[in-house]
Amino acid sequence: MAIVFQKPKSLTDAVLHYCPGCPHGIIHRLVAEAIDALGIEGKAIGVAPVGCAVMAYDYFTCDMIEAAHGRAPATATGIKRSRPENIVFTYQGDGDLASIGMAETVHAAARNENITIIFVNNAIYGMTGGQMAPTSLPGQVTQTSPYGRDVKHCGWPIRVCEMLSTLEGPEYIARVAVNNVKNVKAAGKAIKKAFQNQVEGKGFSLIEVVSACPTNWGMTPKQALNWVESDMIPYYPLGVYKDRSAAKEAEAK
Amino acid sequence: MAERVLMKGNEAIAEAAIQAGCRHYFGYPITPQTEIAAYMAKKMPKIGGTFLQAESEIASINMVYGAAAAGMRVMTSSSSPGISLKGEGLSYIAGSDVPAFVVNVQRGGPGLGGIQPSQSDYFQATKGGGHGDYHMIVLAPASVQEMASLTIKGFNLADKYNMISMILADGTIGQMMEPISFEDVEVEHYDKPWALTGTECKRKHNIVNSLYLQPEVLERKNFERYEKYKVVEENEVLYETYMMDDADYCVVAFGIAARVAKNAVVAARAEGIKAGLIRPITLWPFPKKVLRDAADQVKSFISVELNMGQMIDDIRLATECRRPVTLCNRVGGMIPSPDQVLQSIREAAKGGN
Numbered sequence: 001m002a003i004v005f006q007k008p009k010s011l012t013d014a015v016l017h018y019c020p021g022c023p024h025g026i027i028h029r030l031v032a033e034a035i036d037a038l039g040i041e042g043k044a045i046g047v048a049p050v051g052c053a054v055m056a057y058d059y060f061t062c063d064m065i066e067a068a069h070g071r072a073p074a075t076a077t078g079i080k081r082s083r084p085e086n087i088v089f090t091y092q093g094d095g096d097l098a099s100i101g102m103a104e105t106v107h108a109a110a111r112n113e114n115i116t117i118i119f120v121n122n123a124i125y126g127m128t129g130g131q132m133a134p135t136s137l138p139g140q141v142t143q144t145s146p147y148g149r150d151v152k153h154c155g156w157p158i159r160v161c162e163m164l165s166t167l168e169g170p171e172y173i174a175r176v177a178v179n180n181v182k183n184v185k186a187a188g189k190a191i192k193k194a195f196q197n198q199v200e201g202k203g204f205s206l207i208e209v210v211s212a213c214p215t216n217w218g219m220t221p222k223q224a225l226n227w228v229e230s231d232m233i234p235y236y237p238l239g240v241y242k243d244r245s246a247a248k249e250a251e252a253k
Numbered sequence: 254m255a256e257r258v259l260m261k262g263n264e265a266i267a268e269a270a271i272q273a274g275c276r277h278y279f280g281y282p283i284t285p286q287t288e289i290a291a292y293m294a295k296k297m298p299k300i301g302g303t304f305l306q307a308e309s310e311i312a313s314i315n316m317v318y319g320a321a322a323a324g325m326r327v328m329t330s331s332s333s334p335g336i337s338l339k340g341e342g343l344s345y346i347a348g349s350d351v352p353a354f355v356v357n358v359q360r361g362g363p364g365l366g367g368i369q370p371s372q373s374d375y376f377q378a379t380k381g382g383g384h385g386d387y388h389m390i391v392l393a394p395a396s397v398q399e400m401a402s403l404t405i406k407g408f409n410l411a412d413k414y415n416m417i418s419m420i421l422a423d424g425t426i427g428q429m430m431e432p433i434s435f436e437d438v439e440v441e442h443y444d445k446p447w448a449l450t451g452t453e454c455k456r457k458h459n460i461v462n463s464l465y466l467q468p469e470v471l472e473r474k475n476f477e478r479y480e481k482y483k484v485v486e487e488n489e490v491l492y493e494t495y496m497m498d499d500a501d502y503c504v505v506a507f508g509i510a511a512r513v514a515k516n517a518v519v520a521a522r523a524e525g526i527k528a529g530l531i532r533p534i535t536l537w538p539f540p541k542k543v544l545r546d547a548a549d550q551v552k553s554f555i556s557v558e559l560n561m562g563q564m565i566d567d568i569r570l571a572t573e574c575r576r577p578v579t580l581c582n583r584v585g586g587m588i589p590s591p592d593q594v595l596q597s598i599r600e601a602a603k604g605g606n
Contacts, residue, residue, distance in 0.1 A: 055464070065319065078279065078327070082320040082325040083450065
């Protein structure tokens with residue numbers, strides 16, 4: 001009998017620790033599929049964040065390092081600069097990348113550091129139990145915004161792709177989602193392109209994946225995916241925000 | 254005879270690092286150590302190495318963490334306030350047991366402090382600095398020659414024990430020029446089978462990590478690390494003694510303070526006071542045994558420091574408080590004169606402590 005579906009080679013057999021209904025499993029899979037498709041498992045080095053994906057080092061079969069909170073782009077820079085022949089990626093959440101690690105993110109992008117960043121935006125700090133994130137929506141109730149995020153008090157959520165795409169540096173900035181089959185397929189393509197760019201030496205690629213956190217949003221998995229569609233995506237529109245190579249090609253035509 | 258060149262202390266560190274095989278430097282500007290970065294910025298691109306000015310001290314130490322985990326000889330340098338910022342990364346590097354080389358050309362503190370020489374980061378360097386139980390090998394050069402040779406030694410020791418080794422210098426030695434040679438320390442090489450190199454699909458993945466959520470495992474990791482530290486304490490202590498054979502009064506000083514103290518010891522001898530000097534070269538591991546033995550011989554100790562009295566605690570511990578220890582110090586970028594140290598020796602000799 002022919003095998004029509006199986007676990008990507010680049011994922012280990014470890015049982016994921018994520019909550020029921022959490023899309024991290026899907027996103028891990030998309031990353032592993034991209035690594036498999038490009039045949040770079042033996043060259044890949046992954047950088048795990050602090051946050052829900054802190055134990056990602058157990059889930060990918062490639063060499064892995066656990067970075068300090070927010071510092072994954074700097075750690076990845078150290079690896080990539082010293083081993084340019086390897087394929088280096090980070091996997092980070094919104095608190096990690098857009099709050100404590102914003103400086104590292106912006107400057108890695110500005111340097112067009114030849115790395116791949118998978119940025120999972122679920123609008124909340126998951127691991128610590130559901131605090132307000134830099135991407136929590138206005139009015140969103142969290143443990144530390146119990147009356148809803150009051151933008152007058154704590155400011156507005158940050159749109160990372162829009163902000164980074166104003167920089168000259170980065171090669172490829174795109175936002176995808178994993179709330180339905182169509183979006184998952186598009187996300188897989190974007191993630192693969194983000195790795196392909198690195199293989200081709202094009203530079204900094206960041207894929208923001210709009211995700212969900214049923215546990216800390218206080219929703220069923222289905223309600224959470226619906227909320228992604230009804231509330232998250234309108235604030236964080238999907239699409240390609242910067243693609244330098246494509247823009248150059250279009251110009252050439 | 255080895256070729257001698259005239260160099261600034263900071264440049265000597267940079268050149269020695271390159272000779273030790275370091276090809277990766279990540280840093281952030283801060284006075285008074287900027288010559289190290291400037292030297293690296295000039296040299297690294299010409300020898301196929303990396304010089305990268307990071308966006309912050311925090312980023313630079315985490316770049317060091319990445320390159321160290323990738324198995325490279327890598328370094329950063331900074332001065333006191335910058336080292337505080339690197340504290341987080343130092344703790345992660347120590348907790349992940351990867352080797353790295355760090356330079357602190359100290360300036361006066363706390364806070365923004367000043368830019369003049371100081372030794373006030375002794376506690377930070379020898380007792381931790383970042384969170385958690387860990388040690389770094391701390392080397393205290395007292396000359397430009399030692400800036401170079403202890404740098405090469407520092408890289409060797411870091412790789413030998415998978416630890417951070419730190420040069421704890423100060424603005425004076427960083428800025429002064431002396432003739433030196435680079436041939437007195439051999440560069441050693443150690444295998445790094447744990448390094449992130451890519452698996453080539455030929456081995457199980459390597460993981461560089463400091464997270465252990467099971468308390469039993471984290472405890473074991475800490476115990477294992479401290480077993481390693483014991484070996485370092487047994488084998489890697491460095492110090493210099495000067496006129497200690499018949500000394501009644503022992504001056505203890507490191508770095509630039511030791512050079513001042515040496516003059517004072519000579520002056521005291523001229524007055525008939527039998528003074529001697531113990532100069533710790535490794536501040537961690539601290540030369541406990543030589544101090545313990547000295548306590549059997551001398552009447553008292555004088556700790557000469559460019560801080561409010563930090564190493565003095567380690568002297569008291571090493572000597573089990575069997576002899577009085579007095580402090581002779583200046584702070585804030587001031588350096589004690591030989592006369593001030595001599596006066597402290599005289600007072601000790603009068604038993605006026």
